[in-house]
Amino acid sequence: MEDTVQAAITRALPELAGADPVVRRSEHADFQSNAALALAKPARRRPADLASALAAALQDQVPAALAGVSVSGPGFLNITLPDAVLWRQVAGRLAGPRLGVGTPHAGQRTLIDYSAPNIAKEMHVGHLRTTIIGDCLARVLGFLGAEVIRQNHLGDWGTQFGMLIQYLDEHPDSAWHHDQLAAGTSTVSALDALYRAARAAFDADPAFADRSRARVVALQAGDPPTVAVWRDIVAESELAFREIYDRLGVQLTPEDSAGESFYNPLLPGIVEELTDAGIAVASDGALCVFFDDIAGPDGSLVPLMVRKRDGGYGYDTTDLATIRYRIRDLKADRILYVVDARQALHFRMVFTAARRAAWLGDDVQVEHVAFGTVLGPDGRPFKTRSGETVKLMDLLNAAVDRARAVVADKATDLGDEELDRIAEQAGIGSVKYADLSTSRTKDYMFDVDRMVSFAGNTGVYLQYAHTRICSILRKAPADAVELDPAVSLHPAERALVLALDGFADTLTEVGRTLEPHRLCGYLFTLAKTFTDFYEACPVLTAENSAARGNRLALCSLTAQTLRQGLNLLGIAAPERL
Numbered sequence: 001m002e003d004t005v006q007a008a009i010t011r012a013l014p015e016l017a018g019a020d021p022v023v024r025r026s027e028h029a030d031f032q033s034n035a036a037l038a039l040a041k042p043a044r045r046r047p048a049d050l051a052s053a054l055a056a057a058l059q060d061q062v063p064a065a066l067a068g069v070s071v072s073g074p075g076f077l078n079i080t081l082p083d084a085v086l087w088r089q090v091a092g093r094l095a096g097p098r099l100g101v102g103t104p105h106a107g108q109r110t111l112i113d114y115s116a117p118n119i120a121k122e123m124h125v126g127h128l129r130t131t132i133i134g135d136c137l138a139r140v141l142g143f144l145g146a147e148v149i150r151q152n153h154l155g156d157w158g159t160q161f162g163m164l165i166q167y168l169d170e171h172p173d174s175a176w177h178h179d180q181l182a183a184g185t186s187t188v189s190a191l192d193a194l195y196r197a198a199r200a201a202f203d204a205d206p207a208f209a210d211r212s213r214a215r216v217v218a219l220q221a222g223d224p225p226t227v228a229v230w231r232d233i234v235a236e237s238e239l240a241f242r243e244i245y246d247r248l249g250v251q252l253t254p255e256d257s258a259g260e261s262f263y264n265p266l267l268p269g270i271v272e273e274l275t276d277a278g279i280a281v282a283s284d285g286a287l288c289v290f291f292d293d294i295a296g297p298d299g300s301l302v303p304l305m306v307r308k309r310d311g312g313y314g315y316d317t318t319d320l321a322t323i324r325y326r327i328r329d330l331k332a333d334r335i336l337y338v339v340d341a342r343q344a345l346h347f348r349m350v351f352t353a354a355r356r357a358a359w360l361g362d363d364v365q366v367e368h369v370a371f372g373t374v375l376g377p378d379g380r381p382f383k384t385r386s387g388e389t390v391k392l393m394d395l396l397n398a399a400v401d402r403a404r405a406v407v408a409d410k411a412t413d414l415g416d417e418e419l420d421r422i423a424e425q426a427g428i429g430s431v432k433y434a435d436l437s438t439s440r441t442k443d444y445m446f447d448v449d450r451m452v453s454f455a456g457n458t459g460v461y462l463q464y465a466h467t468r469i470c471s472i473l474r475k476a477p478a479d480a481v482e483l484d485p486a487v488s489l490h491p492a493e494r495a496l497v498l499a500l501d502g503f504a505d506t507l508t509e510v511g512r513t514l515e516p517h518r519l520c521g522y523l524f525t526l527a528k529t530f531t532d533f534y535e536a537c538p539v540l541t542a543e544n545s546a547a548r549g550n551r552l553a554l555c556s557l558t559a560q561t562l563r564q565g566l567n568l569l570g571i572a573a574p575e576r577l
């Protein structure tokens, strides 16, 4: 609708075409424009005079395009749209599946690096945000038309695998395969324990340490039996990650996995290219890339480590190979790294090095989509009581258990099976919503009780708002949803129409800022606006069938918008709770 107002202004003063007057939602009218204020200076006129002239010119468009125009303050234009225009907007959205949202990102190949857990280790609370935020951004940007490439940069390579494989070899009775384990025990938790045992043996027994080092060399040289065990470990770990992804409803698939090992064959070439270009230089036996402006807390320059003194490659070299591959081979236009804020320096160095190497030009946009830390009740990074990292599976179970109690309290007529299903949807949804609704770069406290509450800005509140509208719609005959644009709008209906109209702009903003909390905030306001509407305007018992048809149309569009919005957040929208 903002475009409608914008067009009316340009029609009124054609010499303004090309200038970009701002139109916003307003408390004083449907919309407010600062066109006169912005254009007074270049036009060498007083803002108030220009505003009156503009208002007079806009009067010509009443009543077809506009309902009212007035000047307020130093030269703002308050603009109200005719009721029929607003109703027709609702009808237009109801007619198509996209709810009025365009595809501004069409033609953009957008690569999103997210989740990236480490093989043979359990996913923990530290993987929650990257997984949830990354998945939400993939959904939103995809809906806005981008061609999304999801990439799971698994930590599947490194010297620790030599140690683990050697240990497994020497302890053939260790159970870690999913078919050897009791239900409810995951492969990665078994591997995690075996890895710890291997580490202890490595530290305690020099002979085992030597055999482990030899195993690393064998793995890197592609020794078939060693590689076979490594592959098995990777496959089993991925199976365990998949359980979490399925539970979270995360859209990553096995095809999206391109772990660190994938780039391993490219590393010598990367080093050679950077050395030949003089970008990587020898330093104390290692090869490094230095940056004039990047220093650590003690003031000494922090480099990217391209090759270690022992000749090995690490995380830095892999990320250099990765960025080149993503630009050159995958031909990404935009690359998003959804990774903890604590890696900001690493990515700044990787991006700068890629620019120097001319892999990364101005035609490609790279961004570190940083996020804050999940804190425990004590305000410190979330740990278990015994000081260990919190397993993601345990955290999800805790939320689902709390949700089951809350839902059972509210809906006592549910059978066990239905209660389980709803508790799962509400519990998982509440964890995701709590995360996404926090401004991305801030830390937040993991508080299960607050998360699963039916009151306040929570996932459960939104899911519940959606089910309430579904239940209204279920009680009306399908053909009763019929829109008559000639009916005049009640103020509460008007507020709801204008709120619904904000969906597309909200998504555009999320696509620009990569901040899902904007979508959460929008949906929460929409749900509250609906509640106000429903209190003021009876729907099923409306005064006549025209009013009822229009209100049902508003119910239907609100339900669809909430459903689509929740879907873009990756949250289920069940029909009943």
Ligand code: ARG
Residues within 6 Å of the ligand: 113, 116, 117, 118, 153, 154, 155, 319, 322, 337, 339
């Ligand atoms: N596996 C890494 C970690 O757990 C995250 C990888 C992020 N992606 C990247 N391209 N570096 O910290």
